[in-house]
Amino acid sequence: MTCNMKNNNNREVMPNLALHSLFSNKNIFKLLGIIAICVFFLLPIFRLIMLSFTSDGTISYGNYTTILQDASTWKVVSNTLIVVAGSTVISLVIGISLAWLVAYTDIRAKRLMQIFIILPFVIPSYITTLAWTQFLGANGLYVKLASLLPFEVEAINLYSLAGIIFVLGFSHYPLVYLLTVSVFRKIPRELELASRASGAKRWATFRKVNMPLALPGIVSGGFLAFLANLDNFGIPAFLGIPAQINVLSTYIYQQVVGFGPSAFARAATFSVILGIVALLGTAIQWFFLRKSKRLETTMEDKQPRYYLGNKKLPVEIFIWLFFLVTGVVPLISMGMTSLVTAYGVDFSLKTMSFENYQFILTTSSKAKEALGNSVMLAGVTMIIGIILGTSIAYLRVRKPNFLSKFTEVSISLPYALPGTVMALAMIFAWMEPIPGWNPDIYGSIIILFIAYITRFLILQVRGSITALMQVDLSIEEAAHVSGAKGWSKWRKILVPLLTPGVLSGAFLVFLSALTELTVSSLLWSSNSETIGVVIFGFEQAGYTTYSTAFSSLIVMLIILGFTILYLAQSYWNRKVGKRT
Amino acid sequence: MTTIIENLVKRFDQTTALKKINVTIEDGEFIAILGPSGCGKTTLLRLLAGFDSPSSGNISIGDQRVSDNKMTLPPEKRNIGMVFQSFALWPHLNVRKHIEFPLLHHAYVPKDTSVNISKRVDEVMEIIELTELANRMPSELSGGQKQRVALGRAIAPKPELLLMDEPLSNLDAELRMEMRKEIQELHRLTNATIVYVTHDQGEALAMADRIVVMNKGEIEQIGTPQEIYSRPNTPFVANFVGKANLIDGMWEADQFTPASNPNLTWPDLGVSVPLKKKGIYPIRPEQLTLMEDDRGGIHGVITSVQYQGKEIHYTVQANGQAWLVHTDLMQKFQLGQQVTIQLKVSVREDNRNVVYL
Numbered sequence: 001m002t003c004n005m006k007n008n009n010n011r012e013v014m015p016n017l018a019l020h021s022l023f024s025n026k027n028i029f030k031l032l033g034i035i036a037i038c039v040f041f042l043l044p045i046f047r048l049i050m051l052s053f054t055s056d057g058t059i060s061y062g063n064y065t066t067i068l069q070d071a072s073t074w075k076v077v078s079n080t081l082i083v084v085a086g087s088t089v090i091s092l093v094i095g096i097s098l099a100w101l102v103a104y105t106d107i108r109a110k111r112l113m114q115i116f117i118i119l120p121f122v123i124p125s126y127i128t129t130l131a132w133t134q135f136l137g138a139n140g141l142y143v144k145l146a147s148l149l150p151f152e153v154e155a156i157n158l159y160s161l162a163g164i165i166f167v168l169g170f171s172h173y174p175l176v177y178l179l180t181v182s183v184f185r186k187i188p189r190e191l192e193l194a195s196r197a198s199g200a201k202r203w204a205t206f207r208k209v210n211m212p213l214a215l216p217g218i219v220s221g222g223f224l225a226f227l228a229n230l231d232n233f234g235i236p237a238f239l240g241i242p243a244q245i246n247v248l249s250t251y252i253y254q255q256v257v258g259f260g261p262s263a264f265a266r267a268a269t270f271s272v273i274l275g276i277v278a279l280l281g282t283a284i285q286w287f288f289l290r291k292s293k294r295l296e297t298t299m300e301d302k303q304p305r306y307y308l309g310n311k312k313l314p315v316e317i318f319i320w321l322f323f324l325v326t327g328v329v330p331l332i333s334m335g336m337t338s339l340v341t342a343y344g345v346d347f348s349l350k351t352m353s354f355e356n357y358q359f360i361l362t363t364s365s366k367a368k369e370a371l372g373n374s375v376m377l378a379g380v381t382m383i384i385g386i387i388l389g390t391s392i393a394y395l396r397v398r399k400p401n402f403l404s405k406f407t408e409v410s411i412s413l414p415y416a417l418p419g420t421v422m423a424l425a426m427i428f429a430w431m432e433p434i435p436g437w438n439p440d441i442y443g444s445i446i447i448l449f450i451a452y453i454t455r456f457l458i459l460q461v462r463g464s465i466t467a468l469m470q471v472d473l474s475i476e477e478a479a480h481v482s483g484a485k486g487w488s489k490w491r492k493i494l495v496p497l498l499t500p501g502v503l504s505g506a507f508l509v510f511l512s513a514l515t516e517l518t519v520s521s522l523l524w525s526s527n528s529e530t531i532g533v534v535i536f537g538f539e540q541a542g543y544t545t546y547s548t549a550f551s552s553l554i555v556m557l558i559i560l561g562f563t564i565l566y567l568a569q570s571y572w573n574r575k576v577g578k579r580t
Numbered sequence: 581m582t583t584i585i586e587n588l589v590k591r592f593d594q595t596t597a598l599k600k601i602n603v604t605i606e607d608g609e610f611i612a613i614l615g616p617s618g619c620g621k622t623t624l625l626r627l628l629a630g631f632d633s634p635s636s637g638n639i640s641i642g643d644q645r646v647s648d649n650k651m652t653l654p655p656e657k658r659n660i661g662m663v664f665q666s667f668a669l670w671p672h673l674n675v676r677k678h679i680e681f682p683l684l685h686h687a688y689v690p691k692d693t694s695v696n697i698s699k700r701v702d703e704v705m706e707i708i709e710l711t712e713l714a715n716r717m718p719s720e721l722s723g724g725q726k727q728r729v730a731l732g733r734a735i736a737p738k739p740e741l742l743l744m745d746e747p748l749s750n751l752d753a754e755l756r757m758e759m760r761k762e763i764q765e766l767h768r769l770t771n772a773t774i775v776y777v778t779h780d781q782g783e784a785l786a787m788a789d790r791i792v793v794m795n796k797g798e799i800e801q802i803g804t805p806q807e808i809y810s811r812p813n814t815p816f817v818a819n820f821v822g823k824a825n826l827i828d829g830m831w832e833a834d835q836f837t838p839a840s841n842p843n844l845t846w847p848d849l850g851v852s853v854p855l856k857k858k859g860i861y862p863i864r865p866e867q868l869t870l871m872e873d874d875r876g877g878i879h880g881v882i883t884s885v886q887y888q889g890k891e892i893h894y895t896v897q898a899n900g901q902a903w904l905v906h907t908d909l910m911q912k913f914q915l916g917q918q919v920t921i922q923l924k925v926s927v928r929e930d931n932r933n934v935v936y937l
Contacts, residue, residue: 474668477631480655481662481743482682482733492681496672 030403040454041410044429048421051428052268063262063269080247080277083164083236084229090169091225095176096218098319102177103184106304107316116323121174122558123331124515126234126532127551129167130539131330133158133238134337134548139346141333159243167235170326172228176221183217184210185300192305202306215292223285230278231418233518234532238539248274249518252420256427256522268428271421278418331555338549343542356549367550369527370534373445377530378513381452382460385509388453389460390502396461397468412458419455419518426451426523445528451519456509463505467498500572507565515554581607581642583628583741583773588637590623597623599797601637605741610767610774612788614781616820620797621777622745628775629662629743630655642740659688661734661772662743665750667726669718676714678733679704686737693738700736707769708732724755731763735770744776748783760786781821785809793817811852818855818862825868825903827861836861840899841878846923863923865906870894873918878903882917896921 055062067073098117102110120128136142136156146153157163187210195205211218233249240250248270255267308315336347338356345351360367392411396404414422430450431442441447471494479489517532524533531554538547583605590598598620605611613621626632628639633652640646641660646653655662661682669678683689683697693700705711708728718726727747734742747763748756764787767774778784784791785805793800793808793816801813812818815826829838834848838861846861855862873879880898892911896903896919903921913919 472666472668474664474666475670477629477655478662478664478668478670478733479681479685480631481629481660483656483684483686483737484681485654485656488685493670497670 033407034403037407037410040450041413044425044454045413045417047428048268048271048425051265052272055262055265063265067266067269067273076246076248076251077273077277079161079245080230080249080274082161083168083247084226084277086165087168087172087229088222088226090165091173091176091229092218092222094169094173095221095225096180098173099177099180099184101315101319103181104305105312105315106307107312107319109316113319113323116327117174117177119323119327120171121178122511122562123555124234124517124532125167125171125232126238126517126535127334127515127554128171128330129158129235129238130535130548130551131334132167134544135330135333139344141329141336159239159245161245164236164239164245164247167239168229168232171232171235172225175224175228176218179217179221179224180214182300183214185302187213189301189303189305212292216289219285219288219292223281226281226284227278227416227418230274230281231420231518233419233521234536237517237521237536241540248277249418249420252424253521256424264424264428267424271418271424274418274421278416331552334548334555335552338545338552340545343544356545357553359546360550360553364546366529366534366537367546370529370531373448373528374514374516374531377445377448377452378510380449381456381513382506382510384453385457385460386502386506389457389505389509390464390498392457393461393464393468397465398473408458408461411454411461414454415456415458419516420522422455423451423519423522426454426519442523443525445525447523448520448528448530451523452513452516455519456512459509459512460502460505463508464498464502467501467505470501471497500569503565503568507561511558511561515558581740581773583642583775584638584640585624585628586638588624588627588639589635590620590627590632591635597797598627598634601799603792603799603802605773605775608771608773610776610787610789611792612776612778612784612790613792613794614778614784614821615794615800616779619794621779621794624794625743625745625775625777628741629660630658644740656685657687659740660743661737661739661741663727663730663734663745663747665746667718667730667750669726669729671718674715674717675710675721675729676701676705678718678729679736682733682737686739688739689737704732704736707735707766723751724759727751727759728762731766735766735772738770738772740773742770742772742774744774746778747776748778749780756783763787785821791821793821795820811850812862813852813854815855815858815860815862818860822862822864823904824862824864825901827863829859829861831856831859831861838878838899844877849923865893865904866891867924868903868905869922869924870896870905870907870911870913871920871922873920877920877922879918879920882913882915882919885913885915 052063053059053061098113101107102113102117107113134140136158138155143155146155158167191209191213192205195209196202200208231249233253236245236247236250237253240246241254246254252267252270252274255263255270337343339352339354340347341351341353341355392404392407396408414425417425426447427442430447432438433441441450475493475497476489479493484492515532516530517536520530520533521536524530529537531550535547535550535554538544538550585601585603585605588598588601589596601620601624603611613624615621623632627634627647628641630646630653634647636649638645638648641658644653644659646658670681673681679701680697683694683700702711705714708731710725710728710732713721713725716725718729721729730747734744744763748759751759760783763776766772767787776784776788785808788805790802790804791808792802795816801808801817803811803813808817808821810822812822812824818824819826827836827838829836829840831851836846836848836851838844838846839859849867851861871877878898880896880903882894883897883902884893884895886893888906891906891908894905894907894913896905898921905921
């Protein structure tokens with residue numbers, strides 16, 4: 001629809017939904033939006049697939065026949081399947097158990113537990129891996145503690161398939177936990193009581209009422225963990241590459257960095273295979289969810305439903321030991337390594353030194369540059385994300401039509417794709433955006449900006465959608481009736497109400513971009529190294545004391561960031577009071 | 581300053597929510613739009629507010645044309661106030677800020693009011709009796725107080741037209757009765773033109789000057805509460821507002837003969853012409869009485885008994901239909917008992933003035 005504001009004394013033509021005065025001149029915006037989405041989100045993936053079907057400049061299945069006839073391909077695929085299946089099972093078992101305990105039992109200090117459960121989720125997996133290797137390594141705390149025991153305890157070798165499965169599973173259980181705990185809490189307790197009143201025992205009630213109703217949450221969480229395990233690069237790179245154990249994500253990486261004449265085509269082909277494995281997961285998810293119904297309740301019931309009685313204390317001790325051993329002790333081990341003068345030297349308070357930190361912060365220009373690069377990348381990605389992501393979320397929530405659905409799905413693709421695949425797609429799309437024209441985007445930091453914004457935008461969109469869903473349409477309509485439109489509505493009503501929700505989305509974007517490794521490991525160039533790339537580089541070159549020092553620094557920064565976010569949110573909550 | 585709705589049509593993808601609606605709302609009038617859910621009443625209100633644009637037809641508020649085939653003014657450019665079903669209070673603003681907000685933004689705040697906003701805020705706070713709670717946040721208010729803030733926010737800029745979308749349906753029964761009085765009082769004090777959407781015929785009958793009864797996107801009847809209740813024009817109005825039993829039969833002059841009992845004749849107790857033409861006699865439950873099963877009348881069996889304190893509600897199965905009969909406590913019948921239904925009527929001598937109880 002067009003505007004005729006000028007000639008019609010201050011009256012304007014309103015489209016069907018008279019609410020988005022921010023988005024006028026709609027057709028032009030629509031067209032520009034569709035083009036931008038295609039260029040930034042869809043075209044790269046299309047080009048990647050095309051490349052996998054190209055050999056010697058012609059379209060053929062050549063890459064696939066060569067690769068599928070190679071025995072090492074099947075070794076890599078079977079490794080990938082074993083690793084992903086094993087680690088997803090671990091994530092599911094830990095995630096569901098913790099979710100059940102937190103959602104339904106009367107254990108204490110649940111809020112504090114929540115923080116420790118989120119810990120593996122906010123600390124990048126390559127840092128977690130580093131921490132575990134320090135904990136279980138030859139000079140690590142584990143060996144020292146084990147030597148105190150009266151019997152022999154075998155050393156654990158993390159540089160193995162089992163090691164990769166273990167660290168992956170422990171890194172990704174929070175995904176299962178988060179989705180499951182909320183759906184557990186949303187199951188109305190009356191449904192359980194009705195089952196008990198009908199004569200079902202506790203276990204039967206859990207099996208026949210809670211489990212089927214919680215299935216959508218559990219399966220979605222399991223699917224996210226599956227994708228995260230498949231996509232993860234840091235853990236198999238830190239643990240697998242030294243032991244020559246390859247999974248698809250590290251194999252693609254090695255194809256690309258190994259160069260050679262057909263490197264990109266081979267990597268593209270492996271990416272498509274990886275994509276097919278991911279689709280397999282989607283099929284499994286569909287199979288489990290095809291008959292399940294979504295819960296209509298939105299209220300989370302946080303009162304305990306099962307009283308553990310005299311088992312409460314042992315259960316609590318067990319949970320805290322779990323957090324201590326899997327969350328805190330590895331990080332402490334890493335911190336200890338970062339404080340010794342040379343790798344292999346035993347840690348003691350006397351020999352403790354900060355020279356590794358000094359090297360990172362003053363001597364080495366690499367680490368400083370990487371810190372600057374990552375902070376800038378994360379900051380710009382976050383700010384663009386807040387503006388773009390919230391606008392898209394607004395359209396998605398207030399104007400749910402085909403176009404906004406299409407936008408959301410397109411934007412979520414680069415995040416759903418494994419990072420290595422996404423990075424490759426970026427290379428093919430931006431090396432020569434128009435065939436024959438190379439504007440040096442690939443090879444500079446610009447490609448990382450493009451890659452991060454396209455990859456992490458969906459996180460902001462999701463965060464902003466959640467925030468918007470809590471603002472009832474009538475809240476906005478009330479502003480309109482009171483005469484506030486466009487900018488004054490946003491400034492006085494929407495911005496104050498959306499800020500906390502939008503900020504948690506923005507923080508997630510910032511954190512993800514700051515500590516990202518997978519994408520940047522393929523896209524970095526000499527002046528655009530990121531934190532992840534530098535830590536990975538230190539570790540590969542054997543400078544474990546530097547990599548642990550840098551990692552410890554990052555962990556401290558993350559904890560600092562969280563503290564600031566927490567304080568900001570509690571300040572806001574106090575100012576606004578509880579929501580109605 | 582009248583509000584005129586002409587030939588208003590609203591189509592959504594497949595359905596037609598409003599079919600040629602025509603209503604004229606007089607200045608200062610309290611109009612209730614009454615109908616079951618899905619009848620189009622909320623759609624009509626949203627078109628008046630400007631949240632949607634009509635498929636065709638015109639709306640004028642005062643001397644301002646707000647909607648026609650060419651354009652639709654957005655809500656912020658209309659001289660309206662609105663009270664929402666969910667209250668729609670802004671959780672981050674306190675009571676005073678809520679009242680102040682429209683005074684700062686509304687395009688039609690009268691000159692004398694806009695020069696001294698804080699005076700008007702005080703005035704409104706006085707009207708809604710929340711002066712002491714000016715600094716409270718919405719989360720610190722009770723349901724009734726929230727409702728009053730929503731009302732105050734709507735009336736503060738002295739709008740031409742005040743729209744209310746089922747404002748009492750989120751309150752508990754007792755508070756609802758209380759708020760009816762307050763809204764009436766508000767109407768009296770402000771002399772505002774009010775369009776009040778509700779599905780509760782009690783609210784509409786109690787408060788409105790005129791009621792617009794809607795069903796399936798069409799207006800069934802417009803009239804005063806008395807007209808709507810006692811002289812319904814359509815079977816729907818008779819049933820929805822008065823809960824009347826609809827009896828098929830023959831009208832001859834002022835005499836009605838039920839189809840099922842040709843030997844009976846009933847006098848005209850004020851049945852409207854359209855219903856007479858359709859051969860329908862609407863009888864509200866309180867216009868009927870029950871007798872032991874040995875009199876002349878309609879014979880039936882009691883299928884449900886509901887004791888209500890001041891009366892008893894019976895359902896009687898007779899002539900293939902369920903009759904609702906409300907009787908006083910003196911008459912007691914058992915479930916399954918055979919009874920006779922009779923018209924409770926006393927006819928005065930002059931035969932013109934029929935008194936119905």
